[in-house]
Amino acid sequence: MPGDMITVVQLCGVCNSEVGTFSEKKENLMLSTVDYIWCEKCQATMSAIRDVEGREAFAVKEVESYPTSLPSWER
Numbered sequence: 001m002p003g004d005m006i007t008v009v010q011l012c013g014v015c016n017s018e019v020g021t022f023s024e025k026k027e028n029l030m031l032s033t034v035d036y037i038w039c040e041k042c043q044a045t046m047s048a049i050r051d052v053e054g055r056e057a058f059a060v061k062e063v064e065s066y067p068t069s070l071p072s073w074e075r
Contacts, residue, residue: 009072012039012045021053 010020019037037048047056 005056009033009051009053010037011051012037012042012047013049015039016040016049017041019046019048 004025004027004062005023006026007021007023008029009018010022011014011017012019017039019039031050031052036045038044039046057058
């Protein structure tokens with residue numbers, strides 16, 4: 001079932017540029033693993049950081065939805 005698949009983004013551990021993506025079933029997903037991948041920007045094989053696609057954008061959107069607090073002198 002396509003809804004059970006998650007897209008994982010691989011980022012360079014040094015320059016944080018995106019170096020690849022792949023899809024994996026939720027039950028097989030493992031973000032905390034050590035793997036190495038070629039980084040075009042660094043021109044070397046570097047350690048990769050895995051992250052779920054869209055997680056950072058979702059977190060920013062959620063924080064923006066929080067109510068703004070009033071300055072202490074307006075309470």
